[in-house]
Amino acid sequence: MKSALKIDVDVSMNASVESLKDSSVINEISKKVIDILKEKGHKARLSAVEKASKNAVSLLLTKKNGKAPTFLSVYIPANVVESLCDTVVPTVSSDDDSSTRSVSEDDGIESDSCASQNSSSNSHDRHISFSVCNEVMKVDMTFEYLFDYFKYSLSKNNRAMNLDRILSDICAYIFLQLKCSVYIRKLKKEISLQISRIVQSARVRAAGKSVIHILRKIGNFTFFLKFINPLTEVQSIGEFIQYRNKDNSSPILLIRKTNDETDVFQFYPWLNMVEITFNDMFVKKTLSSFDVLGVLNIDELSYLISECAFISNLRLDILAVEEALKTNILFDCTSSSSSSYFSILVGKAEQIDEPRDDCDQIPTNDSPSFSEEEIDAIIGRTYTTRGVKRSYEEDPILIEPKRNKYRQNKMIKDKRDLLHLKDTYYLTDAALKAIFEYVQSKKKLVSLKEIERLRKKTNSKFPILHTKTSAYVRFEYAVRTAIFVACKYEHKLDQFDTLNIRFNMDGTLIGNKHIVAISINCIEGGSQCQAAKNLIPLGLFEVQKENTELLRQSLPSEFINDIKSVKYISIGEKNISIRIRLGGDLMNAVYVFGLAGFSSNHPCIFCTQHKDDLHVTDDTAYDKTVTEGKGKNKQTITIHVGPTSCHDLTxxxxxxxxxxxxxxxxxxxxxxxxxxxxGDLFDYQDYCADTLHMKLRVFDVILKDMLAYASRTGKYGGEHLAIIERKIKILNQHCERTVGKRFFFQVDTDDKNKTISSHGKLSGHLQDLFFVDSFPYDDILNGEIAKSARIVVNKFKEILVEVKHTSIRRKGVLKRLSLEFVKEFRQSGLRTTVTPYIHIIGNHLFEFDEFSNLGDYNMQGVEKNNDLLSRLYFSSTNPARNPLLTMLQKLYRMLEMNFQDEKQREAMARFACTGVYDFVEEDLSESESESQSKDNSCYLNEEDDDQSESESEENFDTLKGDISVEVDDEVDSEESLVWAPEKRFPVKPVARSQDRFKSFRRS
Structure with a gap:
């Protein structure tokens, strides 16, 4: 280490490395280090040596060798190591002063390194005194008061001197006693300069003797400070007493005394800068909010700075000043500062009314300090010496701020009130976070009246028809909207001869209402159009129960006839036919096609295979003998039972x-x-199985069969229950490792056989986490069954992986995997029969993959949309009047916001209502589009009017008075665009059966 001195200490007497952590051993190591330093002619503070010893022991412990070393390397920072002859200059003369010098007096002082220059004496008040004469302040200080500063000046430390104690005492006298202002940076520079000159003078007078001895003999030292500014009391600012002069450039001093606490704030303009000084009471109040909320509350300081800047006619960057305040406060908090006053220098300030002339910016007395001749006349002649140039740097110490109980209690109350609002008005965490981000992005919160006006304007775009139990739009409108959304992801829709519209129909229970939600999307738009946010709402219908007859009564006949009328759409110059495909789970298909369901003898949706033969595939076809007729006509025949198809009638x-x-x-x-x-709107070939529900149901069947088999122990009574509880414990441990405690197992007490039952919801992604390779098959099942169950799960996982291969079609792979899965499932011994979904896997799944893309019929987005409907229903502002209408309006508003550009939203509304939009030429340049739009007023005007939006200046506190109930939401649909294309265009509308979506392309 280049910046440290390495000292090797013998620690062989210690038994282990852990014993080195003992405080007594650390002290012993520190003493050995000090002795070695003395032998080398150096010294260091005891605290620094102890810290270095602790660091050396910590470094040794991190190596984790376990062996006690012979020597311990202690690294002493070079900036704390001093030579024994640095401050005590040896003399070569036989002067009396040298002979009488006591070793304990000087060397003892120099070796006493425990006392830091930041420490302050409790009785320092009697070591410093003040007096003022002719605007010059005289400060008398004793040797004891300045001892740390003298010793620091004589050391080789390169850091700047920490003058916090002197500054705190002087500032307290200037601000609180004299009611004057002072430029803190000049004050620091002047005090440091005068201390340096005192030490330099003492060096000269020592003439090779002890400098400290000379300074101690002097005893008292006088500092002259002549740049304080007297102020007069003026009008107060709130609770603060204000002191300032009449001119704009005058410093401002604010003092507030409350509850035995005094707050001091100074605003000092100087040249093109402003110095802001405040005492530690402001810092303590700021840090109290930081300890509670993790946010610095500098609102009061920011308010004072703004007021003072306004009084001084200055323009400040308040945001930059606030950031500088936070940085300065946090730095002083994390450092070791002991100052009672804090000051920052903010950026350039400008006069608002008139700029300052160059001569005004130069002060009359550029250097308010004394000249060298005046200093020499006061303290004697001094000589410059060559030394290390020190840059000024704060060296504070950490003080624990004393919390302001009032502000802390107020902050706790504010947080509790916010939590109460969140709970009372059902604000989710995501909603609250979104509001905070909106406010922090400097966007303005407008009144609720403005929001309601905008909502009504937006709702007027949607031609929604509604009754008490339904809300829907025209199918033509929904299809056009779906095509517009699809064009966002697929720009070549005009190249398709047929557009497939997926008709998603799914029931959901919201509160005590059965709601059937119908939505559509364009399959050619890709998987993005299947997302919940891109589904086009077609209608919401309330039913008593989901079955074919009740749905037939609930769906308006006009709604069904309107769907049947859709035949063609025109994109560009090409007429494209529309084919409606059915989407949804198997139960939805049962209701749509009018089938008997899974409890009948023919439960499959796609074929008429008997329930006893659902397991038959290409590999398991056989001949069966059946009896036909009755009585004398009774005869026995042999029929061939083979695989079935979803499209082959044979x-x-x-x-x-x-x-x-x-x-x-x-x-x-x-x-x-x-x-x-x-009716005949959907053929059976228009429906494709949903892979999401297939995955959910098959995994449910596998888990149910495994639990049923695991519950058969062959024992009775307590022995049986003990085995069941052991298996449940193993399963619950697996759940906690994979899906958490949301899904768990326990003994089914309702069953007299005491079986294992599962509780909780195991959704699709949780099933992937649950059925992993580490699933405890062997712990809950017997050997062969456990092996078979593992094979069945892995085979089904292979099918799911293959279904996701949308980019590359591997011919025959899915069929092979499907047949292997059905075979393994039947041979596993979990059950003897197969379910309709497993029958579909063995007979129809590979056919769907051959004729269409299975990913196009995934219902995950529809299920998420059902969850969204539940949230919309319970968050609706008028659920008692027309919740379905309100929900459908919100869905369309959310769909519209997928287009960030206002022109795109207007274009979507125009095309959905009128069919006027040119997908072929939408990529033209802006100038060409504008020139063509002027020739035909029927098309979308793409030019924005340059209108300045006037912002509402209403006070946020008056927003309560703007709250109005959304009882007029139902009226919005009546005021919306009327579905009458013949009223918008002079052309005669085309009949429904011919080119229903013919759009009017530009000539």
Whole structure:
């Protein structure tokens, strides 16, 4: 180490490394270091040596050798090491002063390094006195008071002298007794200069003798400070008494006395800078809020600075000043400062009314201190010596601030009130965080009246039709909006011959209401259009229960007929047909197609395979003997049971024609219950299984079967219960390691057999974490069953991985994995039958992957949208009047905000209502677009009017009076754009069955 002196100390007497941490051993090591330093002609403070010894022991402990070393290397910083002859100059003469000099007097003083220059004597008041004559302040100080400063000046320390104690005493007298102002930086420089000259004079007078001895003989020292500014009392600022002169450049002194505490604040303009000084009472109050909230509260200081700047007619960067204040306070808090007064120098200040002339900026007395001739006349002739140039630097010590109980209690009350508001008005953490970020971004909070006006204006864009139990938009409007959103991600929609619109229909329970939410998205727009924020809301309907007949009664016939009327859309010069595809889980498909459901003899949605043969795949086809007829007509025949298909009618694929024929019979053996909900709008080939629900249901079945098998122990009574509890403990430990305590297992007390039951919700991503390779199969299942269950889970994981391969299609891989999974599932011994979802995996999943992209029918975004609906319902401002309307309006407002540009939002609204938008030429340059838009007023005007927005100057405190109930939200839809394209354009509208979405492209 270049900046440290290495001392090797013998520590072989210690038994172990841990024994070196003992305080007595540290003291012994420190004494040995001091002795070695004396032998080398050096010395150091005892505190510095002890600190270095502790660091050496800590460094040794980090090596973790476990062996006690013979020698310990202690590194002493070079800046604390002094030579024994630095401050006591030996004499070569036989002077009496030299012979009478006591070793304990000088060397003892020099070796006493425990006392720091920052420490202050409790009785220092009697060692310093003040007097004033002709605006010159005379300060008398004793040798004891200045001893630390003298010793510091005689040392080789390169750091600047810490004058906090002297400054605190002088400033207290100037501010509180004289009611004057002083420039702190000049004061520090002058005191340091006079101390240096006193020491230099003592060196000259010592003539090779002890300098400290000479200074001690002098005893008393006088400092003359003549740059204090008398002030007069003027009008107070709040609770602060103000002292200042009449001119604008006069310093300002503010003093406030409350509860035996005195707050002092000085605002001192000097040249192009402003010095701000305040005492430690402000710092303590600021740090009290920092300890409670972690935020420095400098509002009072900022207010005083602003007022003083206004009085002095100065323009300051208040934000920069606040940052400088926070930095200065935190630096003094974390450093070792013991000052009672803190000062900062802020950036350049300018006169607001008139600039200062160059002559005004030069003070009349550029150097308010005494000249060298005056100093020599006071303390004697001095000579300059060559020494190390020291740069001024604060060297404070840490003081624990005394907390202001009043401010602390007020802060606690404010926090509790905010928590009460959050709980009372159901503000989420995300909402509160968003509000804080909005305010911190310097955006203005407008009144609630302005927000309501903007909400009504935005709602008027959406042509929502609503009844008491429904709220929906025209299907044409929703499709156009979906295409506009899809164009954001796929710019070549005009190259498709057919656009597929996914019709998402899913039921959810919100409070005590069954809500059926219907949304759409354009499949060609990609996976981004499936996200919850990009789904286009079509309608919200309240139903008593989810089944086909009740849905038929709840959905308005106009709504269903409007969906059926959609045929084509025109993008550019090309007419593109619209094909509506059905999305949703299997239960939703049961309701839409009018099937009997999973409890019937033919539970599959896509084929008419009997429930006893759901396990049959390509690998397990067989011939079965069945009996047909009754009585004399009874006969036995052999039929071939093979795999089924979702599109091949020869392999038992369902069709609407077959459904019509079956419904005419009295007995239904193929699972058809009633007519489809939407008639012939959806064919069975328009529906594709949802991989999200497939994953959830299959994993649920596997877990249920494993728990059922693990619950069969072959024992009875207490022995059986002990085995069950041991397995539950193992499963719960696995849950805590993977998914946490949100999902757990316990004994099913309702079952007399005492089986294992699961509790909690295991969603999709949690299932991935739960069914890992470390799952305790062997601990809860027997050997062969455990091995089979592991294989089944891994096979299903391979299927899920293959389904996610959207970029590369590997022909035949998914079919092979599906057949292997069904085979392993049947051979595992968990159950003898298969569920409809497992049947779909073995027969139809690879067909879906062959004819379409399975990722296009994932319902994860729809499920997230259901969660959003629940939050919107309970946060609605008028749930008792028309919650469905309010929810649909909010959904469209959130959809609109996906486009940050206001012109894009206006374009989306215009295209959704009128069909006027040119996707082909939307990338034209701005000038070309503007020139073409002037030729035809039917198109979207892309020029923004240069209108200056007038900001509301209402006080935030009066916002309570602007609160109005959203009872007019229902009226907004009636005032919205009327669905009548023939009223907007002089052309005759096209019939519904022909080119329904024909847009009017520019010629």
């Amino acid at each position: 392999k038992k694929a369902r069709s609407l024609t077959e459904q019509t024929l079956c419904l005419t019979k009295n007995t239904n053996e193929l699972g058809y219950k009633c007519e489809p909900l939407f």
